[in-house]
Amino acid sequence: MTTATTAEEGGALRRIFANLGLLASGKIGAGLLSLCYVVIVTHALGATNxxxxxxxxxxxxxxxxxxxFSGFHGVVRYGNFALQAGEHGRLMRLIRFMALLEIGCGAIAILIAMVLVPFIGPRLGWSADAMRFAIPYAFAIVATVRATPYGILQIAERFDLLGFHQLINPLVRLGGCLLTLALGGGLVTFLTIWLLASLAEGLSMWALGLWILRKMRLSHGLVGPVRGTIAENEGLLPFIVTTNVDITLSEMGPKLAPLTVGWMLGPAAAGIFSLAQRASVVLQQPAQMLANSSYAVVAKLIAQQDFKGFRKAVWHSAGVATAVGVPMCLILGTFADPIMHFIGGRSFTGSGTAWILSLTAAGRLLTLGTAPVSPGLIALGLPNKSINAKLMGNLLLYPALPPLLWWLGLNGAGWHALLQSAVIAGSLLWSFRVAVRRYKRGELEVAAV
Known part of the structure; x- marks a missing residue:
């Protein structure tokens, strides 16, 4: 019995890192492409533009x-339960429901982004050209409207396609940057390239998802009703709302920080801080990939009521991630100044810029180490615990950012990022340990849907 259990635990861990390997193959390629186009655009535009x-x-x-609305966790969790039960009609109704919800919310987001441009742009120091281009640029939101097909590819375990998809955005950006380098162009040209890359990223994911859905040869087609989706998936609505809030809170901190820096210190400071974030993304991207690759596996372990295998998979993934991240963080911290100079050029270097990269990298390391814990809590049906951690780190600590910027200048953003990551990581680890203890005492029931 012990041997069989150990083999199952090892199999789950192997599946997580096999999925991670497929995602990483695309992400490594995307990272190299990104480095190339970032070097081009930073040298061409300078820190301010x-x-x-x-x-x-x-x-x-x-x-x-x-x-x-990002609902890929709902598609994966409830889609796996429906697929395990052979209920293809239930699966297709779920996919239709989530697709309609996501596309509708995306359309509303585009309209809101357009309406707010005249109020936000001047405060962020946008040039006249940027203000004129900001309204059509709202369609870049299409890149974020792709959670449903992302969930379909996870259910089908097509992590090879997910890895390939990560190359699309950087390929479009790099191709556009090389063309601009040869023919010339300024800020509006690069904004056009970024917009086209975002459109390609979002639309291509839908194309891949629909293609794989057809290849799955389900007994029900894409077109059909959605009535009864909420009723036949117990707990679906609160689950997808809370997981969406969880994702929003996860992304809010990294997105709010550069905007706050730009609001208080100007576009040049925002450019330097953003470049530090970009350089340290070598640690952030594995964290996101690990979270995404582990969720499909741990969700299946929960559906199979294999709690021991689930717990081992989460802890082992976290340990391996931390071990891999430490030397990467040390390299970024040791060679921070030459890295910033190489990527951005002279306008991105100066007193204190190396500290920004070092502090940001340390925060990313904490995020990497706890990346599997958040999807573990979600798979347990406890997304509120993950939300609480990110609520504390990304929202409750956000008011500390402006005073830190006023007191320490740009370095204040780096210390704030490290503080956020420490609070989020500590809260996630504590919540997961408590959940495990509750299960052992019989106080937590992990039920299949």
Whole structure:
């Protein structure tokens, strides 16, 4: 019995890291492509115009994160239960329901982003050209409206396609940047490239999801009713609302920080801070990939009532992630100044800029180490615990950012990012340990839907 259980636990962990490997193959390629286009755009625009580009894109994606609906956890959790039971009609009604909800919220987000441009742009120091382009740029929100097909690919375990999809946005950006490098162009040209890349990212995910859905050969087609979706999936509505809030809170902190820096210190400071975030994303991206690759596996373990295998998979994934992240964080901290100079050029270097990268990297390390814990809590049906952690880190600590910027200048943003990550990581670990203890005492029932 022990041997069989150990084999099942090892199998779950192997599946998580096999999925992670498929995602990482695409992400590594995307990272290399991103490095190339970031070097081009930062050297071409300088810190101020690059800051305007980042602020406009950050404003648009923040509105998308706040309003658009991300329900891939609901598609994966309830879709897996329906698929395990052979209820193809229930699965298709769920997918239709989530797709309509997501597309509707995305359309509302685009309209809101357009309406707020005249009020937000001047406060963030946008140039006249950026102000004129900001309204059509709202369609970049399409890149965030892709959670339903993302969930379909996870159910089908097509992590190879998810890895491939990560190359689309950086490929479009790099191709556009190389063309601009050859023919010339300024801020509006790069904004156009970023918009086209966002459209390609969102629409291509829908194309992949629909293609795989057809290949799954389910007994029910794509077109059909959605009536009864909430009734036949007990707890669906509160689950997708809370997981959507969880994702929104996760993304809000990183998106609010550059906007606040730009609001208080100007576009150039926002450009430097954003470049530090970009350089340290080598730690953030594995965290997101690990969370995404582990959720499909741990959700299946919960559906199979294998709690021991689930617990081992979460803790082992967290340990491996931390071990991998420590040397990467040390490299970023040790060579912070030359890294910033290489990527951005002279306008991105100066007194204190190396500290920004070091502090940001340390915060990313904490995020990487606890990446599997959040999907573990969601799979247990406790998304509120993950929400509470991110609520404390991203919202309750946000008021500390302006005073830190006023007191320490740009370095205040780095210390604030580290503080946020420490609070979120500590709260997630504590909540997961409590949930495990409650289960052992029989106080927590993990039921299949």
């Amino acid at each position: 690059y800051g305007i580009l980042i602020l406009l894109h950050g404003y648009t994606t923040l509105i998308g994160s706040l309003i658009a």
